[in-house]
Amino acid sequence: MKAVYIKEHGGVDVLEYGDLPEPNPSPVQVKIRVKACGINRLDVFTRAGVRGMRMDLTNPHILGGDVAGEVVGIGSEVKHVKLGDRVVVNPRITCGQCRYCISGAQELCVSPIGLGSTVNGGYAEYVCVPSVNTVSLPEGLSYEEAAALPTVFMPSWNMLIRRANLQPWETVLVLSASSGVGSAAIQVAKNVIGSTVIATTSSQDKADKATALGADRVIVYSKEDIKSRVKEFTNGRGVDVVVDHVGSDFWPAASASLAPGGRYGICGVTSGYTAELQMGMLFIRNQTVFGVFMGRQEELRQIVELVSRGTMRGVVDQTFPLQQASEAHKAMESLGFFGKLILTIP
Ligand SMILES: [Zn+2]
CATH class of the missing domain: 3.90.180.10 (Medium-chain alcohol dehydrogenases, catalytic domain)
Structure with missing residues (x-):
């Protein structure tokens, strides 16, 4: 063959x-x-x-x-x-x-x-x-x-629906909207759960595509400061959930954007493996940092079902x-x- x-x-x-x-x-x-x-x-x-x-x-x-x-x-x-x-x-x-x-x-x-x-x-x-x-x-x-679908939707689904238990009235920050995981996570958060989605990306062209996919706000990180824009969009409160598949580069800004009770999910570290965790902030603000790697077979079936209904798309x-x-x-x-x-x- x-x-x-x-x-x-x-x-x-x-x-x-x-x-x-x-x-x-x-x-x-x-x-x-x-x-x-x-x-x-x-x-x-x-x-x-x-x-x-x-x-x-x-x-x-x-x-x-x-x-x-x-x-x-x-x-x-x-x-x-x-x-x-x-x-x-x-x-x-x-x-x-x-x-x-x-x-x-x-x-x-x-x-x-x-x-x-x-x-x-x-x-x-x-x-x-x-x-x-x-x-x-x-x-x-x-x-x-x-x-x-599989490698980008399975971790997004596992992270947002099961582990972070993201709710419709909450706000999520999706890092790097243009990647496979970013484009999947925006759709799971918006079209399946119905939450408010803030996404980051590198250019205006990609920002427009992220908006078309369902992002409510897009931060072009090459010219905007992620932390201050998140604060502005959330009236100073921060986001309830972060979807991070990027790793070290955005950790300082994204982790500082997490609201009290926030959940920070990691499913990839393409820009680097290590970061400095503010342990004091973590416990005082009742926050969670967790990792996910892929998901469950049944979740792929659920993803295919929703894609076939037009709720999400590859x-x-x-x-x-x-x-x-x-x-x-x-x-x-x-x-x-x-x-x-x-x-x-x-
Ligand atoms: Zn086993």
């Missing part, structure tokens, strides 16, 4: 397009003919071998977790997925056996596997995944849009044919996009 793979870590040039053997499904897996695969920052880290993503590359490795496609093979023990089903995949493969998985808290699994980051993923014509990791797609939801900035994966990675690193970049295989 055709695939894009790496044999060593490095820049975009290490992405090779060529032929690799087709995978065969185990008894609990399904084989998917990949139609679209979303690109994530994690793919860039895996390719480059940075941020804990160095791999043993004895064999070529295929990147890509956010797969959407058609089921063309079924393992002998699979019961609820059929040949021909259109599906999207939760790229976090959990063991199903540890105390957390058994309790339904799959995001806490002690031995998770990452599709495309620890096992071969979806930059290929075929991929095999556990059948339980698939969610069937309704008619009318395209593979490209479906592939824009924001696809640009699609690239599989063989242009290196162009897509360049675009990802340029930061000049809004939403998601998607690889397609006709």
